Amino acid sequence: MQIHISKNHEELSDFTAQYLVDFIKNKPNATLVLTSGDTPKLAYQKMAVLGKDLDFSQVTFIGLDEWIGIPPESEGSCRYIVEENLLKPLQIPSQNYTFFDGLSDNLASECTRIDQLIFEKGGLDLIIVGIGLNGHIGLNEPHSSFENYCHVSDLEEITISVGQKYFTQATPLTQGITVGLKHLLEAQIAILLASGSKKADIIKRTITEEISEVLPSTVFQKHHNALLFLDEEAAIYTK
Ligand code: PGA
Numbered sequence: 001m002q003i004h005i006s007k008n009h010e011e012l013s014d015f016t017a018q019y020l021v022d023f024i025k026n027k028p029n030a031t032l033v034l035t036s037g038d039t040p041k042l043a044y045q046k047m048a049v050l051g052k053d054l055d056f057s058q059v060t061f062i063g064l065d066e067w068i069g070i071p072p073e074s075e076g077s078c079r080y081i082v083e084e085n086l087l088k089p090l091q092i093p094s095q096n097y098t099f100f101d102g103l104s105d106n107l108a109s110e111c112t113r114i115d116q117l118i119f120e121k122g123g124l125d126l127i128i129v130g131i132g133l134n135g136h137i138g139l140n141e142p143h144s145s146f147e148n149y150c151h152v153s154d155l156e157e158i159t160i161s162v163g164q165k166y167f168t169q170a171t172p173l174t175q176g177i178t179v180g181l182k183h184l185l186e187a188q189i190a191i192l193l194a195s196g197s198k199k200a201d202i203i204k205r206t207i208t209e210e211i212s213e214v215l216p217s218t219v220f221q222k223h224h225n226a227l228l229f230l231d232e233e234a235a236i237y238t239k
Contacts, residue, residue, distance in 0.1 A: 001207070001226045005235045009042065009195045012231040016128075016193060017046035019229070021054060023126060023189075029058040031121040033179050033187070034086070035138065036064060036078035037130040038165070039195050041085050048089035056092050060121055062114060063099035064129060065138040065178035067163070068152065070102045076167035077102065100150075100177045107177055111150035114179065118149075124187035127179070131194050134158050135202055135217040137184065139176030144216050148180030181219050191227045192220055194234040203230060204237035 006012035020043070024030055034040070065078050072079045079099040087097055098117065104110045118124055129137050136142065139153050153176050155163070160173045184190050194203050206217040207228075220226040230238070 001220055001223070001228060003207075003228045003230060003235065003238060005238075006229070006231050008231050008233075012193070012195055012229060013042035013046050016040070016043035016191075016229055017050050019191075020047050020126075020128070021050045024051070024054060024056070024059055027125055028055055030125040031060040031062070031118065031123070033062045033064050033124055033127040033129075033183070034082050035129045035193065036081040039130045039193050040128065041081060043193070044082065044086035045089070048086055051090055056090060056096060059092075059096055060117070061087065061092065061097035062117065062124075062179070063097075064127070065176055066100040066102040067173050068102050068107070068175040068177060070171070070173075072099065072101070072103075074167070076163075076171060081166075102177060107152050110177060111152070114150045115183075118179075118183055124183060126189045126191065127184050127187040128191040128193060129184070131192060131199060131202055131206065131217050132159055133162060133198070133202055135206065135215040137181065137192075137216045137219065139178035140181050140216045141176075142216060143213055144181060146181045146185060146213055146219055146222070149182050150178065151180050152177050181216060184219060185223060187223075189225050189227065190220065190223045191229055192217070193229050195231045197233040197236070199230075199234040200236045203228070203234050207238060
């Protein structure tokens with residue numbers, strides 16, 4: 001596990017954006033899973049500027065997760081954050097990206113659809129994820145199996161309450177659909193992005209606790225090429 005610490009959120013976002021642009025420059029047909037959330041927003045905005053002349057025609061972007069029952073156009077959907085901050089500004093054609101449909105009446109086939117896409121592409125070149133206060137990765141909540149590919153999960157109370165920040169009004173959330181930790185373990189590169197003092201404790205636990213499905217983020221200790229991109233506040237207990 002390699003840790004890169006940036007001074008603050010702004011510099012973390014600069015570093016992440018540059019990393020992703022360079023990655024695609026070096027592998028123009030890359031398949032990437034992209035996280036949603038507040039943490040990557042600024043990095044995506046910066047990537048949209050840095051990557052404006054980059055050829056994305058062979059790149060495949062896959063959304064990490066989605067809330068079940070939330071329409072894609074909702075500003076709280078996971079898709080919305082990635083589309084608005086990255087894909088639309090870069091004018092990425094819709095055939096180059098896909099997201100879970102949280103409104104699907106056949107969630108099992110949604111999982112199969114994304115699994116098959118990842119397998120057809122020969123696996124993921126890169127996955128970038130955030131971290132929840134309970135150590136969730138995507139919507140792989142505590143006790144999610146490291147052996148799961150895409151799956152549906154029941155959300156913990158903390159995820160439901162913290163998740164309200166993405167919505168303009170109180171929104172019932174109960175389940176999520178997510179790329180599973182087995183895809184993460186099989187990805188060539190796995191990046192964990194965390195910013196701010198509220199993430200400091202869970203980052204410490206991620207690095208120091210025994211690898212266990214009880215704390216999904218400890219999967220990063222198992223990954224052969226794991227990168228933690230942190231700012232100083234999130235990294236305070238790692239030094
Ligand atoms: P955040 O979400 O970036 O909004 O903190 C992270 C997560 O829950 O994975």
